Amino acid sequence: MTLAALNIVYGSPASHNGSADFAIIEKVIGHISERHRDQPGLNELAAMTGQSPDGLIRLFRRWAGLTPKAFLQAVTLDHARRLLVDGADLLDASLELGLSSPGRLHDLFVTHEAMSPGEWKAKGAGLQIFHGWHDSPFGPALFMVTERGLCGLAFADEPDDPVTFDDMARRWPDATYSHAPGRTAPYVARIFDPAEWRADRPLRIVLIGSDFRIRVWEELLRLKPGRGTTYGAIAQSLGDKKAARAVGAAVGANPISFVVPCHRALGAGGKLTGYHWGLTRKRAILGWEAGLPSRGD
DSSP states (O other), rough: EEEEEEOOOOOOOOOOTTTTHHHHHHHHHHHHHHHHGGGGOHHHHHHTTTTOOHHHHHHHHHHHHHHHHHHHHHEEEEEEHHHTTTTTTTTHHHHTTTSSSOOOOOOEEEEEOOOOHHHHHTTTTTTTTEEEEOOOOTTTTEEEEEEEEEEEEEEEEEEEETHHHHHHHHHHSSSEEEOOHHHHHHHHHHHGGGGOOOOTTEEEEEOOHHHHHHHHHHHTTTTTTTTEEEEEHHHHHOOOOGGHHHHHHHTTTTTTTTTSSSEEEEOOOGGGOTTTTHHHHHHHHHHHHHHSSSSOO
């Protein structure tokens, strides 16, 4: 098995109130997605969330580093999606869109290990997986870890959601699962706290899947900071231009959300296609990244 150190990017605010903030953000994004052509104003967005206009601005700035208006631009403009596909980084995209704050591009050092095909075919037999639910900037999150590192990260609308757990567990049906939030908690801080993104202490992840899926996930990990890609581009990089549909399935089956940045995979022409944990959450992650201070601040 080969260990490889790779740089990947996320945005993360200096502080947040986790799921409590995201519940409001999610409602706003849903409304924006449905009414973006009408360009809903601050008063309308505040009224629908029970916030004052100033309170909503403070919440957005705390959570995403953007005003609601700027966030509206970041998550709805087709031009932003085209810039990602054309290879412009998020800093360039945010500047061209006139956002109030350019996109921050953080390097998160990740060491990844791929389990052997034999181990994957064994469906997790003999594998001990520890799991725990934790708060995150994008709602309740289920973490799964092995002795060798993080193997699963999923988002849900409610904590302790059995459907989300079953969805993850069926990927490795013969593994032994133990509820151990104490084992998973350190990974939460490591992933969502920028102060913990250190090259001298890389985040260890374990990729468990078929050979093809692991190759797709590795391509996602190779994305340059702040860049998006398409299913077709990944297929081409794997040497099979006709495999875009299979690539899409592999992206959708990515078990380590956010860390393996499947949210940066777009459809043809930059279309924001579906996301296993909800398109609204995908919009939130992309908008959140675009709103953080630029590298070097």
